[in-house]
Every structure is written in C-alpha cells, then in structure tokens.
Amino acid sequence: MPLTRLRMDELVNAWVGDDDTPFHLGLLAVFDPGPFAGPDGVVDTGPVADELSRRARGVPELGRRVLWTRWGEGRPVWVEDPDDDLARHVEVRTLGPDADLATWSANRAATPLHRDRALWRADVVHGLPGGRFAVLLVVHHVLADGIGGLRLLASLLDEAPDAVHEYGPPRTAPVPAPPLPSHRDLVADHLRRWRPARDGQHRPRAPSLARACRALAQYRDAMSDFSGPLPRTSLPRVVGPTRRMSVTTAPLGPLRAGAHARGATVNDLLLAAVAQGLRDLLSARGECRESLFVRTIIPVSLDPSGQATSMMVVDLPVGEPDPARRLASITGRTSARKARLRATGGTGQDLLALPVPVARLIIPWARRRGSARIHLSVTNIPGPAHPLWFAGAQLVQAFPVAPLVPLVGLTVAALSYNGRLAVAVNADGTIRDLDTLRDGIAASLADRAREGHSADAAT
Structure with missing residues (x-):
C-alpha cells in the first residue's frame, strides 16, 4: 500500500522551531462544571479525562504520528502508531491558588511534545474560580494550523448540551494498527514514486522552470516587505524558555458594526487596538515618538475555506496620536497589501513546489531573516458563532x-x-509590563464597540 508522505507545507513546519520556541499552537477552552460537578461543587476530572480520551479515538488526525525518515527513505511518513495509547496524551493538572491560567497555559504550550508519538497533548485543568475547569489542547503546526487546530477542538465537542457524541462505526473488537513500515518499505516506496509512469499511473514531476522562476519572484516580493531599517525599540529580544500571557475579550457584534461604520474590518480594528496597546507600552518605557512604527506579520486567507494561505507585513503607526487616523492608515495599508497579494498570486504555493533540498535551505533561512526584521505577529482566527458543549458542560x-x-x-x-x-x-517571560499592552488593546476595542453600539442605535 502506498505510504502517505508529509506534504511540503507540513515538512516546512517540521523544520522550524527549537527548544525555546517550539512551533506549537495552543487552544485554551474554559467550561462550566456541568454534569462533572460533584455534590460539593468540585469538578471530578477523572471522567473529564476519560471522556476526552474516548473522543480523541474517534478523530483520525489525533491517532496518527510522524515516522521520521533517514537518508534514502524519502520524506517523513504519516502512520498510525500501533503502540500509542491516546490516553497517554491526556493529563490532569491542578492550578495552584496563586497561578494565572493564561500564563500557565502559555508555558505549558511551549513544553516539548514527544516526537515519537502523535503530535498533540491535552491537559484537563481544575482549581479554577467558580468551579469551572479548562482543557488546554496543544498541537504541533505539522499536525494543524490555527484553523485546523480549532477544527480538532470542535471535533471533540458537541453542538447541543444533550447531544450524543459519535465515536465512529461500532466495532466488536479493536482493529489493530498496521505495523510501521520498515527501512526496506520506505526505500521501495520512495523509489517507486520516481519511476517512469506506467499504465496511466500519475508520477510526480520536477517543477518546471517557469514555476521555479515564479517561486523566486514570490520570494523576492515577500522579502521586499522586510526591507528598510527598523526603528530602535526594546521589543526585539532573544526568546527564552518561559512565557507570560495576558487576555481580554470584547463583544463581536458591536465591533463589526464599528468596523463597518469606518470602512474597516474587524481585523483592522484588532491591529489598531494592538497599535494602541504598543503605544501605551512604549510610552511607559519612554520610547514612543511621532514617527515610530512597529512592524507586524499577519497570516492572510485568500481561500474561501479560511485557511491561511499567505503572510503580509504591515507597519503599525504607533507614533500617530489620533486613533481615527491610526485606524484609517492601517485600513489603507492592509487593503493595499491584500490587493497586491491577489494580483501576484502570492500564496507561496510555488515556493512549496521547489525541490526539497532547495526548500530546506531557502525557507528556514528566510524565516530566520524575516524574524529579525519584525517586532511581533498578529493573527485572527474565526471560530464558531454558536455555543458548544463537552458532554453537557458548556464552553x-x-x-x-x-x-x-x-x-x-x-x-x-x-x-x-x-x-x-x-x-x-x-510574550517572552522577561516582559514584565505585559498588562500595559493588554489594557491598551482592551481600551481600544471597548471604544470601537461603543462606536458600534452608537452606529446600531442610529440605524
């Protein structure tokens, strides 16, 4: 049977990351206790972990791992591990009385995953205020990106509080996973893919010269956004092993109304709020000045599925004191960047068609070079518009x-x-004034939400 090799985009995600900056995505879900609360109101985490393990067995992506290959064996392979018990991926954690859930989650998300198992982990966390419990799902970007990770979490949840979760077709006995492919199997499959096609079979073809030229043009266009000197600030730093995280929320409907009233998007409002938070942060540090900008990189979806297909670089006008002009500037810049990406077809797919040895050199090098030319990244993930439940406990x-x-x-x-x-x-754990940034973001979003309420009232 042909083996399922990692796609080039998955392989790229396996190349990046190190001990202090693993390429992991975390999703922190907080639940009301629901049926898991005992008579004393304390959540019984054992049944939560058991239910989570059972549901994970019904999600194919969570039951596969990467078989890392050696020279001559071709790209790494997706396999179902016959020795992997998915219950090992679910752990129960108690949040201490003085611990902050957000910061704990950020540090836990940066903890390495076992590369010889399926690349995910779930922690059931109790000890939260109000008797609530949380589930922190961590996946490697090889397994899923932001949208994909959200879909994995949603596949473990229910659309209604009394829904019966399906675990797949019933089986009288577990079907054992096939044995892992041997070195001989891997080499034979690798060679088979490059033999001349026979009997109408499709074989991969080397990238055409035209596509290689398009890939180089896409690379030059992408890297041009990083040109020009960056203003000197205290933001760049060598990222260490510890994290600090701070969170806030805002009503989505009024934000959409406020964005529409100003000819912007919710993503533009988010960037403007980040610019306000950074202005407050750098002002408190004595670094804000009129011409100051902060460069951010943003995933962009040019696909109807919402999957991120490209990246764009936007300079946030942190030095601009007027919030309205700041938002207008950001809206103009994001519109221009998106138009350019659509015009040039800048999805980066031609870069992923380069031969593996060439891509192995170019893409990680470009990522390292790019990371030295930005201050931060901002991403906005669209999630479910309706409530979800986990076995009767509401998210x-x-x-x-x-x-x-x-x-x-x-x-x-x-x-x-x-x-x-x-x-x-x-943020890196050495950043001690993170709440200043968070508070600035919260205040800006609150102002835009009030504008949205006013706009709705006027209509």
Missing part, C-alpha cells in the same frame, strides 16, 4: 495560544466564539 471561553519565534518576543492572537472576540497576548 464559556476560548483563547488561542500562538507560538513565539526567535527574536520576536510578542505575539497577539484573537479568536471569535459565540459572539465575543477573545484576545491573548503571549
């Missing part, structure tokens, strides 16, 4: 935990769920 809040990259000690990630926008600021 009340959900926060994304985005990864850090070397030399970029800040990342802001937003997630919409059930009518609210949750924003999580993840």
Whole structure:
C-alpha cells in the first residue's frame, strides 16, 4: 500500500522551531462544571479525562504520528502508531491558588511534545474560580494550523448540551494498527514514486522552470516587505524558555458594526487596538515618538475555506496620536497589501513546489531573516458563532495560544466564539509590563464597540 508522505507545507513546519520556541499552537477552552460537578461543587476530572480520551479515538488526525525518515527513505511518513495509547496524551493538572491560567497555559504550550508519538497533548485543568475547569489542547503546526487546530477542538465537542457524541462505526473488537513500515518499505516506496509512469499511473514531476522562476519572484516580493531599517525599540529580544500571557475579550457584534461604520474590518480594528496597546507600552518605557512604527506579520486567507494561505507585513503607526487616523492608515495599508497579494498570486504555493533540498535551505533561512526584521505577529482566527458543549458542560471561553519565534518576543492572537472576540497576548517571560499592552488593546476595542453600539442605535 502506498505510504502517505508529509506534504511540503507540513515538512516546512517540521523544520522550524527549537527548544525555546517550539512551533506549537495552543487552544485554551474554559467550561462550566456541568454534569462533572460533584455534590460539593468540585469538578471530578477523572471522567473529564476519560471522556476526552474516548473522543480523541474517534478523530483520525489525533491517532496518527510522524515516522521520521533517514537518508534514502524519502520524506517523513504519516502512520498510525500501533503502540500509542491516546490516553497517554491526556493529563490532569491542578492550578495552584496563586497561578494565572493564561500564563500557565502559555508555558505549558511551549513544553516539548514527544516526537515519537502523535503530535498533540491535552491537559484537563481544575482549581479554577467558580468551579469551572479548562482543557488546554496543544498541537504541533505539522499536525494543524490555527484553523485546523480549532477544527480538532470542535471535533471533540458537541453542538447541543444533550447531544450524543459519535465515536465512529461500532466495532466488536479493536482493529489493530498496521505495523510501521520498515527501512526496506520506505526505500521501495520512495523509489517507486520516481519511476517512469506506467499504465496511466500519475508520477510526480520536477517543477518546471517557469514555476521555479515564479517561486523566486514570490520570494523576492515577500522579502521586499522586510526591507528598510527598523526603528530602535526594546521589543526585539532573544526568546527564552518561559512565557507570560495576558487576555481580554470584547463583544463581536458591536465591533463589526464599528468596523463597518469606518470602512474597516474587524481585523483592522484588532491591529489598531494592538497599535494602541504598543503605544501605551512604549510610552511607559519612554520610547514612543511621532514617527515610530512597529512592524507586524499577519497570516492572510485568500481561500474561501479560511485557511491561511499567505503572510503580509504591515507597519503599525504607533507614533500617530489620533486613533481615527491610526485606524484609517492601517485600513489603507492592509487593503493595499491584500490587493497586491491577489494580483501576484502570492500564496507561496510555488515556493512549496521547489525541490526539497532547495526548500530546506531557502525557507528556514528566510524565516530566520524575516524574524529579525519584525517586532511581533498578529493573527485572527474565526471560530464558531454558536455555543458548544463537552458532554453537557458548556464552553464559556476560548483563547488561542500562538507560538513565539526567535527574536520576536510578542505575539497577539484573537479568536471569535459565540459572539465575543477573545484576545491573548503571549510574550517572552522577561516582559514584565505585559498588562500595559493588554489594557491598551482592551481600551481600544471597548471604544470601537461603543462606536458600534452608537452606529446600531442610529440605524
């Protein structure tokens, strides 16, 4: 049987990351206790972990791992591990009385995953105020990106409080996973893929010269956004092993109305709020000046599925004191960047068609070079507009935990769920004034939400 090799985009995600900046995505889900609360109101986490393990067995992506290959064996292979018990991926944790859930989650998300198992982990956390419990799902970007990670979490949840979760077709006995492919199997499959096609079989073809030229043009166009000197600030730093995270939320409906009233998008409002938070942060540090900008990189979806297909770089006008002019500037810049990406077809797919040895050199090098030319990253993940449940316990809040990259000690990630926008600021643990940034973001979003309420009232 042909083996399922990692795609080039998955392989790229396996190349990046190190001990201090693993390429992990976290999703923190906070639940009301629901049926898991005992007579004393304390959540019994044992049944939560058992239910989570059972549901994970019904999600194919959570039952496969990467078989890392050696020279001559071809690309790594997706396999179902016959020795992997998915219950080992679910752990129970108690949050201490003085611990902060957000910061604990950011540090836990940066804890390495076992590369010889399926690349995910779930922690059931109790000890939260109000008797609530949380589930922190951590996946490697090889397994899923932001949208994909959210879909994995949603596949473990229910659409209604009394829903019966399906675990797949019933089986009288577990079907054992096939044995892992041997060195001989891997080499034979690798060679088979490059033999001349026979009997109408499709064989991969080497990238054409035209496509290689398009890939180089896309690379030059992408790297041109990083040109020009960066203003000197205290934001760049070598990222260490510890994290600090701070969160806030805002009503999504009024934000949409406020964005529409100003000819902007919710994502533009988020960027403007980040600019306000950075202005407050750098002003408190004595670094803000009129011409100051902060460079951010933003995932962009040019696909109807919402999957991120490209990246754009935007300079946030932090030195601009007027919030309205700041938002207008950001809206103009994001519109221009998106138009250019559509015109040039800048999805980066031609870069992924380069031969593996060439891509192995170019893409990680470009990522390292790019990370030295930005201050932070900002991402906005669209989530479910309706409430979700876990075996009768309602999901009340959900926060994304985005990864850090070397030399970029800040990342802001937003997630919409059930009518609210949750924003999580993840940072290197040496940044002690993170709440100043968070408070500035919260204040800006609150101002835009009030404008949205006023706009709705006027109509």
